[in-house]
Amino acid sequence: MAIKTGIVGAAGFAGIELVRLVLRHPDLDLTVVTSNELAGMPVAAEYPGFTGATGLAFSAHDDPSLDACELVFLAVPHTAALAMAPHLVAGGATVVDLSADFRLKDPAVYEQWYATPHTATDLLARAAFGLPELFRADLERAAQARTAGEPALVACAGCYPTATSLAAAPAIRAGLAATNGVVVADAISGVTGAGKKATARTHFCFADENLEAYGVGTHRHTPEIEQILGIARQGRLVFTPHLAPLNRGLLSTVNVPLAPNAPADAAAYVELYRDFYRDSAFVHVLDAGSMPKTSSVAGTNNAHVGLAVNAAARMLIAVCAIDNLGKGAAGQAMQCANIVCGLPERRGLDPVAVPV
Amino acid sequence: MAIKTGIVGAAGFAGIELVRLVLRHPDLDLTVVTSNELAGMPVAAEYPGFTGATGLAFSAHDDPSLDACELVFLAVPHTAALAMAPHLVAGGATVVDLSADFRLKDPAVYEQWYATPHTATDLLARAAFGLPELFRADLERAAQARTAGEPALVACAGCYPTATSLAAAPAIRAGLAATNGVVVADAISGVTGAGKKATARTHFCFADENLEAYGVGTHRHTPEIEQILGIARQGRLVFTPHLAPLNRGLLSTVNVPLAPNAPADAAAYVELYRDFYRDSAFVHVLDAGSMPKTSSVAGTNNAHVGLAVNAAARMLIAVCAIDNLGKGAAGQAMQCANIVCGLPERRGLDPVAVPV
Amino acid sequence: MAIKTGIVGAAGFAGIELVRLVLRHPDLDLTVVTSNELAGMPVAAEYPGFTGATGLAFSAHDDPSLDACELVFLAVPHTAALAMAPHLVAGGATVVDLSADFRLKDPAVYEQWYATPHTATDLLARAAFGLPELFRADLERAAQARTAGEPALVACAGCYPTATSLAAAPAIRAGLAATNGVVVADAISGVTGAGKKATARTHFCFADENLEAYGVGTHRHTPEIEQILGIARQGRLVFTPHLAPLNRGLLSTVNVPLAPNAPADAAAYVELYRDFYRDSAFVHVLDAGSMPKTSSVAGTNNAHVGLAVNAAARMLIAVCAIDNLGKGAAGQAMQCANIVCGLPERRGLDPVAVPV
Amino acid sequence: MAIKTGIVGAAGFAGIELVRLVLRHPDLDLTVVTSNELAGMPVAAEYPGFTGATGLAFSAHDDPSLDACELVFLAVPHTAALAMAPHLVAGGATVVDLSADFRLKDPAVYEQWYATPHTATDLLARAAFGLPELFRADLERAAQARTAGEPALVACAGCYPTATSLAAAPAIRAGLAATNGVVVADAISGVTGAGKKATARTHFCFADENLEAYGVGTHRHTPEIEQILGIARQGRLVFTPHLAPLNRGLLSTVNVPLAPNAPADAAAYVELYRDFYRDSAFVHVLDAGSMPKTSSVAGTNNAHVGLAVNAAARMLIAVCAIDNLGKGAAGQAMQCANIVCGLPERRGLDPVAVPV
Known part of the structure; x- marks a missing residue:
């Protein structure tokens, strides 16, 4: 059965690329895409390439249907992910975060470079680092935890x-x-x-x-x-x-x-x-x-x-x-989601670039 | 069972886009890709985006394994298709031609604009015009003929x-x-x-x-x-x-x-x-x-x-x-091939453009 | 003696191209460049290609030193030119307007397309149309008027x-x-x-x-x-x-x-x-x-x-x-200014494009 | 009186940029532009931006009118400059070479990297290095030599x-x-x-x-x-x-x-x-x-x-x-030519880039 999926910050460049990837993924069911700025607007109105492919419209970040998602991608700026991730994880969702909020293991380094305190250090300690080729064990642990009913958070590399x-x-x-x-x-x-x-x-x-x-x-x-x-x-x-x-x-x-x-x-x-x-x-x-x-x-x-x-x-x-936007953002997020959700790593990802 | 498929003129821009489309098509099996100029070279050597996705190498246009193909795309310049199509059709293949050789119904008009005689007017008379939205009946006739064992030729629109x-x-x-x-x-x-x-x-x-x-x-x-x-x-x-x-x-x-x-x-x-x-x-x-x-x-x-x-x-x-290169060439050729081969029209074709 | 020249709206694309053209013009002396948005900022800070070439900074549109200019280019949006031109002309300046405000001879047509009343119809009636190859007599009349001490207004074509x-x-x-x-x-x-x-x-x-x-x-x-x-x-x-x-x-x-x-x-x-x-x-x-x-x-x-x-x-x-931005805006404005000021038409204008 | 100037290899990208620069230079008179490949073709036919600005046509590299030039730019590939420079210098011309042939002071290094012997080591020893900001004395020596009637060769930096x-x-x-x-x-x-x-x-x-x-x-x-x-x-x-x-x-x-x-x-x-x-x-x-x-x-x-x-x-x-093509090729060559010819260093060179 398809995994209910939401994308927070879906109107940005990484977010909309995720929309494309989730829509073509055979095991995911895209149910909610959010954008505070464009709330109410159909995806295809802002990005006309989606005309005929989805009737979804952006809703605000506080859309309650996010809570029903089993998988949530966060494609929001740093600090916004920090604010949302704890609630979503607590609600049982697997969260794949594309922001910088859970990447730096040392909160002090985070605070030095981002000039803001880290307010979810517990979650930070548990976050898997989303760069599968270099930190596969991290993601496999998250997959096992998810199987065991423990929600996972992936901090995708920049x-x-x-x-x-x-x-x-x-x-x-x-x-x-x-x-x-x-x-x-x-x-x-x-x-x-x-x-x-x-x-x-x-x-x-x-x-x-x-x-x-x-x-x-x-x-x-x-x-x-x-x-x-x-x-x-x-x-x-x-x-x-x-x-x-x-x-x-x-x-x-x-x-x-x-x-x-x-x-x-x-x-x-x-x-x-x-x-x-x-x-x-x-x-x-x-x-x-x-x-x-x-x-x-x-x-x-x-x-x-x-x-x-x-x-x-x-x-x-x-x-x-x-x-x-691929291996550097949305593609990698999808790869991480595949691993953590126990799906084949390449599922839903194009093997070949447009040749010219 | 997958349809054995060949692409003649696979190293050009329309041809290589066809390679991409055929490789991702679940019902087609790409067995031969030809290029006289690059014969012997792996596809991935000329177009490195195919690295890891196919081990196919270009062979010359006279590669005998073309004869074993049930579906052949011709992505060669005009006159070259004219020279090859009759033999392929006679051999029983369904031929989807991207060149101009079988588009103009009146051989005199062809000769006027292309400054060369049309040497396969019988086949020209039977060719289906490959622009499904405007000439669907043409293509459906070709599909029926193919089912009846009569080889089909599609002349895709420019x-x-x-x-x-x-x-x-x-x-x-x-x-x-x-x-x-x-x-x-x-x-x-x-x-x-x-x-x-x-x-x-x-x-x-x-x-x-x-x-x-x-x-x-x-x-x-x-x-x-x-x-x-x-x-x-x-x-x-x-x-x-x-x-x-x-x-x-x-x-x-x-x-x-x-x-x-x-x-x-x-x-x-x-x-x-x-x-x-x-x-x-x-x-x-x-x-x-x-x-x-x-x-x-x-x-x-x-x-x-x-x-x-x-x-x-x-x-x-x-x-x-x-x-x-999509609806204007390789995409349309694939759409026509789907119709003539009795497959769903959208099979293997991306529904959504990369959004940005 | 060089003609004191001002450019109103100098930070936009047509305006800054005018800055380049006036600076290289042997008979013009650029004394004031205005931009309400960037007032106080050196030209070279916004457009670093001017580093070392001019120490001018943008001032606001109401910079009183505009009144000392003999030649003023208006590179502002429509209605802004309408608001400024009468005062500048009355002050004796030759005004070359790049906006649409004085192009349409019939105020009713202006009002229909720009959805605002024309508030300077007297000046409109006197404006020379700035497309020298088609309305040279217009510009030559303006040149004669200027020589006679009557200030000129040129409405450059779009x-x-x-x-x-x-x-x-x-x-x-x-x-x-x-x-x-x-x-x-x-x-x-x-x-x-x-x-x-x-x-x-x-x-x-x-x-x-x-x-x-x-x-x-x-x-x-x-x-x-x-x-x-x-x-x-x-x-x-x-x-x-x-x-x-x-x-x-x-x-x-x-x-x-x-x-x-x-x-x-x-x-x-x-x-x-x-x-x-x-x-x-x-x-x-x-x-x-x-x-x-x-x-x-x-x-x-x-x-x-x-x-x-x-x-x-x-x-x-x-x-x-x-x-x-050349013949379609700043170049044409300079050509018109040359004609109205009695200078050789090509003065200060590059004869040859960068070849590649 | 204007300096008779020739450009060898004028149809390439550096060469044609030199054509533009020499044409606008008040002290140079462009008399011959060569291209073996395009000999006979008007400059404006190959580069239509020159339409109306010059009637010059390319001639072959062996055009005898090169011998009458006081200043010759060589914009040919390496080895071609090596073949031509000695003759031109011997004939009394000031030669500004944009190729690599006279840049490397050690002929052994030249031969190692360019895989060909250096056949004009005497001239190499005398060549001024054309990067004025770092080797000004070199160029001033060449200028003095030129004044003394000794022909100069400048090897412009890459x-x-x-x-x-x-x-x-x-x-x-x-x-x-x-x-x-x-x-x-x-x-x-x-x-x-x-x-x-x-x-x-x-x-x-x-x-x-x-x-x-x-x-x-x-x-x-x-x-x-x-x-x-x-x-x-x-x-x-x-x-x-x-x-x-x-x-x-x-x-x-x-x-x-x-x-x-x-x-x-x-x-x-x-x-x-x-x-x-x-x-x-x-x-x-x-x-x-x-x-x-x-x-x-x-x-x-x-x-x-x-x-x-x-x-x-x-x-x-x-x-x-x-x-x-500017400071990296034709502009620098012109700057060097100005110095060696005793002209103001900035003569004929645009001070400001097109701003956008």
Whole structure:
């Protein structure tokens, strides 16, 4: 029987992509989609691509029918998820949170970067981290708990942390990164990453035909990457995000200084990474010499990883391409929901991007 | 049991979109994909989005395993389909042709516009026209023939003719167009419509940040539109295609002069069109006052139609948005194949575009 | 001695392009740039391309130093120009207005389309129409008046009217258009035409990879085109604007039904148009068979016109490409200012677009 | 009296931008533009933006009228410049070479990276390096030599080296970079950087909506950056270029590990850089906290530099935005030509980018 599903914050870019994914999922039944701003408006009025596909209309976040959902996705800004998750979990729903509210394990780090106290530290302690390829055990525990009747909360990884960590983690976990070196991650995102709000930054005429770095030294995904990679000690990461004129796509180029004993040829890393990701249906490690393109993964939950080594500089250059709204947001949330709900991990997720 | 399916010309833009659609189709089994130019190369090497999804490699057009296919899509240029279709049909395959070779019913018109003789006029006479919303009976006859063991050939409509005709046909068939007026269709296409060949026209730096008209007065889709709409009498159509900087999307703005007795308010046409398309799952007629966006249909087989009337000028302005590779090519071919093979018409086709 | 120049509404897209043009003009001295919203902010803070080139900051529209300007450009929305122009003209300034407030000669038509009364009909009667290639005498009269000490007001033509009229006027003025036919103009604009305000329409993620028609049947440039072309009689024009994903560029494809006596070959029109524009430095009529590209004129005040004839349909297809912020706004305003101020018409205007 | 000027390889993207710049330069007289491929074709036929602005047609590279030029720009691929420069210099022309042939001071390094012997090492030894902000003395020596009747050769810096070096050089020259650290430069270019040749990489449909890294570890600009920055010792630089969907623009994000004694606040570097570039008209150092946009410099010879420090990681993040065809190619070549010819450095170069 289909799982009653709700999406809170369904009118934003990650939220509406979730609407698309849930509607096509054979085991989920989308019963409520909320947006305080657009409450009352049909989904298809705001996003005309849904014309004929759903008669659902947005309701407000306090829609009581949310309480009847067994699965709730939260696609709201940070602090909003913090406010809603405890009630939903207490009501028995499995909650998959796309916000940053339950990602950082240390409430002090959360408070430092988000400038607001963490008001649900108990739940934080129990949250599974939603990046299945790196924290599968976390999610399987949540699945078992759910089976046992204990509601689960998944804190999905952010877009930059996902791509950056998929690129760097296998080498770092294998102990091949120099422990005294600095990991330099320069990442580029499409404009959907900047959100639905119409601003100067998201104005077509300012984003088009432009490249820029932003949030240099201050981007809130920095502590999240440090946590995932276990390099949270001060100064092990320099992360710089950039904006480029495309809708969907995120490319993270991660420069990992190699330990003295680490090999210095790309082939060794291709082998290592393929072994690391051998059970990960969504991550594809390209042949040595090949580099990923974001267009190859647009609209999907796939991640493509390319690897090169600068032997003289003892540097691994690991590049990961994802769709920031796919593996970087809604796709990953769906993958996590599948795992926690005991469904096949790929259910409802497109295996192949539109080719051109 | 799955239908053995082949795609000839699978490396071009329409062909590779067909590869994607056939791979995800539950009733089709893709056994051969051909490209003379890329014979021997894995599909995923040329289009890395297929990494992990198929191990198929391109073979040459003369691959004998084509003969074992029950369903063959031809996504080759005109004349190439003319050369291959007779043999395939004779061999018993159902052939869905995306080229122009079997679209024009009158061989003389074909020869005039394509400057080459038509060498398979018998087959031409039997070909079903692949635009289901306007020629459904044609396709159902083909389906019955196929059931009776007689191989079928479908000549899918071109991209501009599809959008232009879906916009204009309901009014014209209802006798509401002035019989002495000229239909003016100004259409805009994304660059995938210009094909995979790397040329000055398809170079990013010439296509980006540019708008232009092309093929003015000479575009080969002109006689096809005239045939579909039944306005082939000299001078009833002025068709001008334009190129704009996007990948997928085709918008046709069709100005239809109204007959003296025709109503002059948009609402009447919205009603008429909705009735006309009431059994067409893929065509959505928007409310009066709304106009379609190509982004609403990208990646799908959907068509959105918007209607307005200039009462003073006695002109219906009918606008249709499609994905030139979807309803304008591969999607429509799949829809036709579904019908002819007796499958549900929507099988394997995405109902909803990526929302942003 | 340089002419003291002010720009009101300098922070919008047309306004800031004027800032660029005035700064590079050898005979103008930019002394004041206003923006109520950004008053106090340096120009280079909002538009960093001006870093190092000007220390000017925006002031409010009521900046008294405007009164010291001999030349004032108004790049404000309609009604705002109506409110300011009388005072500025009375103060002795030459005013070049980019808004719609003084374009429509008949106040009743203005009131019908802009839903507000015209409160300066005296000034309206005296306004020169700013489309020099078609109304040069108007501007020369204004120049003579200015020399005689009488302040001048120029109402610059809008972007769509400029491109559409440059395409259609030579044929219509030569009496070659069928007087009972409907002119169909389908035009496409880049997103700068939608203005600086951040809205859903101008959001990168909604404008990118999308084509749409808008304002169908209701666009306020309709009566302006009718006035310019002298086809204001009800129903002689159907005008449909479209939006495409580029910054600058406007292409108008104008279908003009030909009179019985009119020639039906493109070459005749190329000759006619070249003669018509022989003294117009900014308009280039392309060879028969060539069609204009907006990228050829981006950043300039140039207009390229291409001509084709559909002999069977007795239709002239005249296509004009301009930069909507150049010949469609700021460039044309500067050209008008040059003429009215007695300067060479091309002064300060780039002759050549960036080639790629 | 105007300087007779020729451009060899004028049909490529850097070449045609030079045509634009030379045509608008008050002291240069463009007499010959060559292209072997397009010999005989008018410039305006290939690049219609020049319609009405020049009647010049391309001639072949062996056009004898090149010999009459006092100033020759070489915008040809490497090895082609090597073949032509000696003859032109011997004939007395001042040669400004945009290729890589005379950039690398050590012929062995040239031969290693370009896989071809250097056949003009005498001339190489005399070549001035064309990056005025960092090697002004070189160019002034060339200017003096030219005055003394000795022909000059300028080897203009490449696009990535220019942006990367402008970002990193002031810190490195001040001794603030850790001598045992690795400089990581991740740079992004628009598609004009990939050249005019129509290829899969430059096809609109593959470049649009895509991000990718390329030439990882193998890009030929690597040794050039090492030479400019004086960090040629093996392994001091990891350079990764990326491609993004825009025409013009290059952003280099350079991560410079700081020496123990170096300050760790951005303000200190802003001050240092402003002092360093105090006499450089084209380089603007932004306020601490601001980061450059490539759109701010498109079409110009300007470079914008933004600076941030990650104090914990002891890393300077220096970001430079240029137009790859401006300061990265044709603009810089013109700037060098101005210096060597004794003209004001900014002559003929636009001070301000199109603002939107």
